Amino acid sequence: MQMHDLPDSKGHFGPYGGVFVAETLIHALDELRTTYESLRADPDFVAEFEYELKHYVGRPSPVYFAKRLTEKCGGAQIWLKREDLNHTGAHKINNTMGQALVARRMGKKRIIAETGAGQHGVASATVAARFGMECIVYMGIEDVHRQAQNVYRMKLLGATVVPVESGSRTLKDALNEAMRDWVTNVEGTFYIIGTVAGPHPYPMMVRDFNAVVGRELLTQMPETIGRQPDAILACVGGGSNAMGAFHPYIPHEEVRLIGVEAGGFGIATGKHAATLCAGRPGVLHGNRTYLMQDENGQIIETHSISAGLDYPGVGPEHAWLKDTGRAEYVSITDEEALEAFHLMCRLEGIIPALESSHAVAHAMKMARDMSKDKVLLVNLSGRGDKDMNTVATHSGLTL
Amino acid sequence: MSRISATFERLRASGRKALIPFVTAGDPDKASAVPIMHALVDAGADIIELGVPFSDPMADGPTIQRASERALKVGTSLRDVLGFVSEFRTKNATTPVVLMGYANPVEAMGLEKFTAAAADAGVDGVLVVDYPPEESEALTAQLRARNLDSIFLLSPTTDEARMESVGRLATGYVYYVSLKGVTGAASIDLTEVAEKIPQIRKHVKLPIGVGFGIRDGETARAIAGISDAVVIGSRLVQEIESSPHDKLLANLGSLVAGIRKTMDA
Ligand SMILES: Cc1ncc(COP(=O)(O)O)c(C=O)c1O
Numbered sequence: 001m002q003m004h005d006l007p008d009s010k011g012h013f014g015p016y017g018g019v020f021v022a023e024t025l026i027h028a029l030d031e032l033r034t035t036y037e038s039l040r041a042d043p044d045f046v047a048e049f050e051y052e053l054k055h056y057v058g059r060p061s062p063v064y065f066a067k068r069l070t071e072k073c074g075g076a077q078i079w080l081k082r083e084d085l086n087h088t089g090a091h092k093i094n095n096t097m098g099q100a101l102v103a104r105r106m107g108k109k110r111i112i113a114e115t116g117a118g119q120h121g122v123a124s125a126t127v128a129a130r131f132g133m134e135c136i137v138y139m140g141i142e143d144v145h146r147q148a149q150n151v152y153r154m155k156l157l158g159a160t161v162v163p164v165e166s167g168s169r170t171l172k173d174a175l176n177e178a179m180r181d182w183v184t185n186v187e188g189t190f191y192i193i194g195t196v197a198g199p200h201p202y203p204m205m206v207r208d209f210n211a212v213v214g215r216e217l218l219t220q221m222p223e224t225i226g227r228q229p230d231a232i233l234a235c236v237g238g239g240s241n242a243m244g245a246f247h248p249y250i251p252h253e254e255v256r257l258i259g260v261e262a263g264g265f266g267i268a269t270g271k272h273a274a275t276l277c278a279g280r281p282g283v284l285h286g287n288r289t290y291l292m293q294d295e296n297g298q299i300i301e302t303h304s305i306s307a308g309l310d311y312p313g314v315g316p317e318h319a320w321l322k323d324t325g326r327a328e329y330v331s332i333t334d335e336e337a338l339e340a341f342h343l344m345c346r347l348e349g350i351i352p353a354l355e356s357s358h359a360v361a362h363a364m365k366m367a368r369d370m371s372k373d374k375v376l377l378v379n380l381s382g383r384g385d386k387d388m389n390t391v392a393t394h395s396g397l398t399l
Numbered sequence: 400m401s402r403i404s405a406t407f408e409r410l411r412a413s414g415r416k417a418l419i420p421f422v423t424a425g426d427p428d429k430a431s432a433v434p435i436m437h438a439l440v441d442a443g444a445d446i447i448e449l450g451v452p453f454s455d456p457m458a459d460g461p462t463i464q465r466a467s468e469r470a471l472k473v474g475t476s477l478r479d480v481l482g483f484v485s486e487f488r489t490k491n492a493t494t495p496v497v498l499m500g501y502a503n504p505v506e507a508m509g510l511e512k513f514t515a516a517a518a519d520a521g522v523d524g525v526l527v528v529d530y531p532p533e534e535s536e537a538l539t540a541q542l543r544a545r546n547l548d549s550i551f552l553l554s555p556t557t558d559e560a561r562m563e564s565v566g567r568l569a570t571g572y573v574y575y576v577s578l579k580g581v582t583g584a585a586s587i588d589l590t591e592v593a594e595k596i597p598q599i600r601k602h603v604k605l606p607i608g609v610g611f612g613i614r615d616g617e618t619a620r621a622i623a624g625i626s627d628a629v630v631i632g633s634r635l636v637q638e639i640e641s642s643p644h645d646k647l648l649a650n651l652g653s654l655v656a657g658i659r660k661t662m663d664a
Pocket of ligand 1: 090091092116117118119120194195196235236237238239240241242307308309353355356381382383
C-alpha cells in the first residue's frame with residue numbers, strides 16, 4: 001500500500017493508529033467509519049462540503065509572499081498559506097465543518113468537542129450554531145482560566161462549556177471527558193475531535209477535511225511561482241494543520257515536509273511538548289503513536305507557551321511519516337516563537353497565532369542558510385487575536 | 400486447569416455464583432494494597448480484579464479516576480502492582496487475581512516482560528480495557544504461552560459477530576459491562592442484562608461476569624440469578640475513599656460480606 005493511501009482498513013499507519021478503545025465505543029466507531037467511508041466517495045456530500053468551505057469559511061485562502069520577513073532573513077523566500085484568514089481565524093473550521101456535515105447525515109443533533117486553547121471549541125460552537133445543533137465543549141479548568149475570552153466566544157455562540165477537573169486539568173483530560181460523554185450518550189451525540197488523533201477513523205477523517213489546504217497549494221504554487229515549494233513547514237500539536245498541508249504532497253518527494261513541535265523551555269529541560277522529537281511510542285486516546293510519558297507509561301504534563309501545541313500525543317500518521325523519513329520533525333522554543341511572532345507583527349502586519357509562530361520561526365532559521373531562489377512555504381494555521389493576553393503577560397503587561 | 404476455571408468449577412459444584420470485587424491497586428496507599436486483597440477474600444470474594452492505575456483512565460467514571468489519581472500520587476507503578484500480587488500469593492495460593500488496566504503502562508514495560516513477570520507474580524488473568532480483540536493478538540499470544548487468561552469486555556452494543564470473535568480469543572471468563580457509559584454511572588438495567596446473557600452464551604462458552612452499576616446486595620443477587628459472576632467496583636472504591644484509614648479494612652470487609660450474604664441468600 002502506498003504511503004499516500006494509508007491508513008489500511010483497520011486504521012493503521014504502519015505500526016501506528018488503530019482502534020484502542022473499550023468495547024463500549026466500538027459500535028459507535030464502526031458506525032462512524034462506515035458512514036464516513038461512503039460519504040467521502042459521495043459527490044453530493046463532497047459538493048456540499050466544498051460549498052460551505054467557499055461561502056461560509058471563505059476559501060480558498062491565499063498564498064502570500066512575506067517579502068520583508070524574507071529580506072530580514074536574507075536567504076530563501078518565505079511564503080505563507082493564509083489559514084489565519086478563514087472564518088473563526090484558523091484551519092480548525094475546515095475540520096469542524098466537515099464533521100458537522102457528517103453529523104447531520106447521521107441525524108445526530110448533539111455535538112461534543114474537546115478544546116485546549118479554545119480554537120477548536122470556537123470552531124465547533126460556530127458550526128453547531130450554523131446548523132442549529134446543541135454543542136457541549138469540554139475544557140480543562142486550567143485552560144478555562146487561561147483562555148477566558150474564547151470561553152466567552154463559545155458561550156456567545158450558544159455552546160455550553162464544561163470545565164474538566166480531572167487529571168492534569170488540560171487538553172488531554174478534556175479529551176478523556178469528551179470520550180466519556182460519548183460512551184454515555186452515544187445514540188444522539190456526535191463527537192468532533194479537533195485534531196488528527198483519536199481512534200480510527202478520526203485521524204483519517206480530520207486529515208481529509210484539512211487536506212483542502214494542501215490541495216489548494218498544489219495548484220496555487222505553480223500558478224504563483226511556477227513550481228512547487230522546496231519545503232512545506234507547519235506547526236504540530238496534534239498535527240491537523242500540518243497533516244492537511246502535507247498529505248497531498250506525500251507523493252511529491254522533491255518537496256520536503258517539516259513539522260515544527262513546541263520546544264517550550266527547551267528539550268533538555270523536559271518542559272516542552274515536542275512529542276515526535278523526544279517522546280516514545282505508546283497508546284493513548286484510542287491510537288498508537290509517539291507520547292510524552294514516564295518510564296512507567298504514565299502520560300506526563302507538557303509545556304508550551306501556545307496552548308494549541310500543549311498536547312502529550314501526536315497524530316499517528318505523523319509518527320509513521322517520521323519513522324519512514326518522509327517528513328522531518330524539529331522543535332522551536334517559546335522564546336524563538338515569540339520572536340517570530342513580534343517580527344511578523346512589525347514586518348508583515350500579520351498577527352500570527354503563537355502555534356503558527358513556531359513554524360514561522362523555523363522557516364526563518366532555515367531561510368538564512370539557503371539561497372534566494374529557494375522557496376519555503378509556511379502554513380500560517382491561525383491568527384493571534386486569541387493570544388493577546390499571553391503575549392502581553394510575557395512582556396510584563398496586563399491588559 | 401487455570402485457577403480461574405478451577406474457581407468457577409468449584410462454585411458450580413456448590414451451586415454458587417462468583418463475587419468479583421474490583422479495587423485500584425495502591426489506593427489509598429501502597430501499604431494497604433495487600434491487606435485490602437486479603438480482607439476482600441475473607442469477606443467472601445472469589446476472584447479479585449486489581450486495577451492498575453493510569454494517568455488517563457478514559458473508560459472510568461469520577462470515582463475510579465480519583466482512585467487512580469490517589470494511587471499514582473503515592474507512586475504506584477505496574478511493577479509495584481505485580482509486587483503486591485507476589486506478596487498476596489505468599490499467603491493465598493487459591494484466589495485468582497486478574498489485572499485490569501490500560502495499554503500504555505503494559506506496553507511501556509514490554510508485552511513479553513510484563514507477561515513473564517505477571518506469571519511469576521501469580522497473576523491469573525489480564526484485561527486491558529483499551530485492547531479490543533482486533534488490537535490484542537500480540538498480548539493474547541503472550542498470555543497463552545504463560546497459561547494466563549485473557550479477559551475481554553462485551554457491551555450492550557456488541558453484535559453477535561463480535562461476540563463470536565471474543566469467544567474465540569477469551570479464556571477464563573468474559574466480562575459483560577451492562578451500561579452504556581463509564582464505570583460508576585447510573586444503575587443497571589436488569590431486563591436488558593437478562594435478554595443479553597442468553598445471546599452471549601450462544602457464542603461464548605465461558606462463564607459470564609456482569610458489572611458496571613452494581614451497588615448493593617439485592618442487585619448482586621438479581622444479577623447472580625442470571626449470570627455466573629458479579630463484579631462490583633465503584634461502590635467499593637467509594638468505601639475506600641470515604642473510610643478513615645484505621646477503619647478501612649473493617650468497613651470494606653463488612654460491605655463485601657454484606658453483599659455476599661444477600662447474594663447467596
Ligand atoms: C492556530 C492553531 N494552529 C495549530 C494548532 C494545533 O493543532 P494542530 O497541530 O492539530 O494543527 C491550533 C490548536 O488549537 C491552533 O489553534
